[in-house]
Amino acid sequence: MTPEKFDGEGFFAALDAERQSRKLTWKKVAEQAGVPASSLTRISQGRRPDVDTLAALCQWSGLDADNFTRTGSSRDVEASPLAQITVHLRADPNLSKDGVQALEAIIKAAYEQFRKS
Known part of the structure; x- marks a missing residue:
């Protein structure tokens, strides 16, 4: 099986859509999610978020991180x-x-x- 890849561009686009729907600045997103604003800048530049930042942003936005991972296989994998x-x-x-x-x-x-x- 091919290792999973994180779709950072897709995650950032979804996060931006949520930000826009709430009419917030990125600074406010950082404050509300409890993450450094610099982390949001790095994600916008195509860098992957660390796991704590990803978790905080998913919790803030209601996004599911699973929607942004993909494998080389079309087979769905279920946790044990x-x-x-x-x-x-x-x-x-x-x-x-x-x-x-x-x-x-x-x-x-x-x-x-x-x-x-």
């Missing part, structure tokens, strides 16, 4: 059940970080125990 469980556990506001880690360890151990060979 363990990865999906981890995402859900970490998104649960009712669990502490230690609680999430404990549950992950329990579930992974049980999964390995009962997984078909």
Whole structure:
């Protein structure tokens, strides 16, 4: 499988459309998203955002980062059940970080125990 490529140009275009729909300056976008304005400048110049900046901008805009990744294959890839469980556990506001880690360890151990060979 070909490694995934991030469509930075597409991401920036979608981000700009969201900025325009909210009638904001890039400075305001940076403030509201909690990212440095220089990061937005770099993205506009075709450089990839770091993961924290990407996450903050996706959260601010409502964009899904998955829409801006592509592979050389047309086959859709789905995350493993363990990865999906981890995402859900970490998104649960009712669990502490230690609680999430404990549950992950329990579930992974049980999964390995009962997984078909």
